[in-house]
Amino acid sequence: MQCSASTMAITNRGTSLLVLLSAIVAALLSSQLVFQHPPCLEWLLNLDFLSFTSSISPNSYGSGHHRRHRAPKTNDTDICDDLPPGFPPADTDTTSIFCVDRNGCCSFTTVQSAVDAVAVLSQKRSIVWINKGIYYEKVTIPKTKPNITFQGQGLYTTGIAWNDTANSSHGTFYSASVAVFGANFIAKNISFINVAPIPNPGDVGAQAVAIRVGADQAAFWGCGFFGAQDTIHDDRGRHYFKECHIQGSIDFIFGDGRSLYESCQMISIASPVAAGLKTIDGTVTAHGRASGDENTGFSFVNCSIGGTGRIWLGRAWRPFSRVVFANTFMSEIIAPEGWNDFGDPGRDQTVFYGEYNCSGAGASLTMRVPYAQKLNNTQAAPFLNTSFIDGDQWLQPLDSNLLF
Numbered sequence: 001m002q003c004s005a006s007t008m009a010i011t012n013r014g015t016s017l018l019v020l021l022s023a024i025v026a027a028l029l030s031s032q033l034v035f036q037h038p039p040c041l042e043w044l045l046n047l048d049f050l051s052f053t054s055s056i057s058p059n060s061y062g063s064g065h066h067r068r069h070r071a072p073k074t075n076d077t078d079i080c081d082d083l084p085p086g087f088p089p090a091d092t093d094t095t096s097i098f099c100v101d102r103n104g105c106c107s108f109t110t111v112q113s114a115v116d117a118v119a120v121l122s123q124k125r126s127i128v129w130i131n132k133g134i135y136y137e138k139v140t141i142p143k144t145k146p147n148i149t150f151q152g153q154g155l156y157t158t159g160i161a162w163n164d165t166a167n168s169s170h171g172t173f174y175s176a177s178v179a180v181f182g183a184n185f186i187a188k189n190i191s192f193i194n195v196a197p198i199p200n201p202g203d204v205g206a207q208a209v210a211i212r213v214g215a216d217q218a219a220f221w222g223c224g225f226f227g228a229q230d231t232i233h234d235d236r237g238r239h240y241f242k243e244c245h246i247q248g249s250i251d252f253i254f255g256d257g258r259s260l261y262e263s264c265q266m267i268s269i270a271s272p273v274a275a276g277l278k279t280i281d282g283t284v285t286a287h288g289r290a291s292g293d294e295n296t297g298f299s300f301v302n303c304s305i306g307g308t309g310r311i312w313l314g315r316a317w318r319p320f321s322r323v324v325f326a327n328t329f330m331s332e333i334i335a336p337e338g339w340n341d342f343g344d345p346g347r348d349q350t351v352f353y354g355e356y357n358c359s360g361a362g363a364s365l366t367m368r369v370p371y372a373q374k375l376n377n378t379q380a381a382p383f384l385n386t387s388f389i390d391g392d393q394w395l396q397p398l399d400s401n402l403l404f
């Protein structure tokens with residue numbers, strides 16, 4: 001997908017900095033001062049991030065604690081007008097609501113402070129409703145806080161961003177802007193972003209995770225994931241991603257999760273490779289199944305892969321890496337060989353890399369590595385629906401009653 005200012009569905013309500021910045025980005029785009037393929041939020045966020053961090057520390061948005069008063073009217077337009085009247089609604093027997101607005105229009109000004117306020121081991125669902133804006137903070141949902149929902153207002157208008165790298169956080173696993181260790185996590189219409197500088201080829205320590213999903217039974221609807229190297233750490237457990245937008249370059253979905261990606265767009269921001277060169281500068285997946293006894297794997301159904309660079313579908317981070325692409329459109333950025341064994345030919349015998357009914361210039365199987373499998377209907381069937389992640393045991397249908 002080509003990104004343009006018009007895809008950023010930003011309304012005129014409120015006085016969000018995003019509105020201003022989107023105008024700047026639109027101006028930049030129209031004067032063609034930015035990349036040929038502007039990565040969707042990247043410029044917007046970098047601008048926003050730098051302009052903020054140069055003047056004030058990201059934490060100076062406030063302690064984030066219960067501030068129930070509404071921000072003062074400075075003008076006829078109340079900056080709190082985009083909160084629906086009577087919002088947030090009262091808690092019920094089954095749900096508690098935690099309202100986050102960075103202008104101080106409801107209870108919390110940071111996402112982490114709302115998470116901190118959720119009761120430990122609550123069996124109720126705790127809905128953290130997050131108003132438009134970019135929240136510059138590193139957020140952790142601990143293991144003791146299951147059943148949390150993050151409800152944003154749109155993936156181009158609501159996001160959580162930080163800029164740790166493997167270097168700055170002492171390891172890729174700790175670089176995530178948002179880390180989820182509580183089970184039964186749900187996110188809707190929100191973006192998870194790492195704004196660390198995009199690594200140059202050969203850079204060391206520049207991995208920068210946007211989200212680490214290190215808990216079982218997590219589901220994402222209409223979410224954005226923006227980063228470069230290692231955007232989604234799909235660490236462990238069963239996960240579902242539907243209609244999500246995932247941007248990255250090297251290994252942009254990695255980990256040992258068992259996950260279904262349905263109707264998602266994967267956008268590579270790897271550098272364009274000149275015609276004639278055989279350079280590979282990115283990989284969609286690096287699945288980390290370590291043994292044949294594990295039932296983990298990544299399955300992509302009805303997805304699309306586009307963007308820039310020349311990339312592999314996957315490389316074997318661990319010997320039993322397992323990935324399937326079904327009914328997925330692949331642009332010409334996919335290298336003809338498709339897959340890579342991480343320099344260990346022994347892994348050719350143990351990985352499971354399947355393709356089924358894919359389309360597009362990158363989907364041709366004629367030049368694929370010998371261990372890539374063209375799956376038949378029977379072989380593909382276990383990967384094609386939510387049964388792959390035992391969805392009947394835990395995956396709730398999208399509950400529109402919970403959308404405010």
Ligand SMILES: *[C@@H]1O[C@H](CO)[C@@H](O)[C@H](O)[C@H]1NC(C)=O
Binds near residue numbers: 075076077
């Ligand atoms: C309040 O702000 C709006 C939009 O920014 C502007 O059009 C209007 O003139 C302002 N009103 C006053 C009283 O300053």
Ligand SMILES: *[C@@H]1O[C@H](CO)[C@@H](O)[C@H](O)[C@H]1NC(C)=O
Binds near residue numbers: 122125147183184
């Ligand atoms: C809350 O989490 C627990 C443990 O993960 C789970 O058993 C329970 O069904 C969840 N409750 C809700 C309302 O999602």
Ligand SMILES: *[C@@H]1O[C@H](CO)[C@@H](O)[C@H](O)[C@H]1NC(C)=O
Binds near residue numbers: 053165196
């Ligand atoms: C993150 O941003 C801050 C503020 O601009 C900067 O000081 C810091 O070096 C950045 N960290 C990384 C790892 O880029």
Ligand SMILES: *[C@@H]1O[C@H](CO)[C@@H](O)[C@H](O)[C@H]1NC(C)=O
Binds near residue numbers: 153154222398403
């Ligand atoms: C996401 O936002 C769109 C546009 O505002 C809305 O139509 C849709 O219902 C929302 N979906 C979810 C899951 O919140």
Ligand SMILES: *[C@@H]1O[C@H](CO)[C@@H](O)[C@H](O)[C@H]1NC(C)=O
Binds near residue numbers: 203205206
């Ligand atoms: C990470 O740290 C190593 C060792 O100090 C250094 O060589 C490298 O340039 C750093 N990488 C980044 C992206 O800052």
Ligand SMILES: *[C@@H]1O[C@H](CO)[C@@H](O)[C@H](O)[C@H]1NC(C)=O
Binds near residue numbers: 357358359
């Ligand atoms: C194969 O993919 C096409 C789209 O390219 C789709 O229309 C068709 O339903 C798929 N076939 C199966 C068996 O899923």
Ligand SMILES: *[C@@H]1O[C@H](CO)[C@@H](O)[C@H](O)[C@H]1NC(C)=O
Binds near residue numbers: 376377378
């Ligand atoms: C699918 O492939 C498997 C493994 O090669 C084979 O055993 C099976 O007979 C095939 N099924 C169909 C329906 O072609």
Ligand SMILES: *[C@@H]1O[C@H](CO)[C@@H](O)[C@H](O)[C@H]1NC(C)=O
Binds near residue numbers: 381384386387
């Ligand atoms: C998923 O597909 C399998 C194999 O085709 C089938 O047995 C199962 O009923 C399907 N599950 C759902 C939830 O559609």
Ligand SMILES: *[C@@H]1O[C@H](CO)[C@@H](O)[C@H](O)[C@H]1NC(C)=O
Binds near residue numbers: 262301302327385386
């Ligand atoms: C994928 O698309 C096909 C054809 O539109 C549809 O029948 C199938 O249910 C979709 N599968 C998933 C997992 O979304």
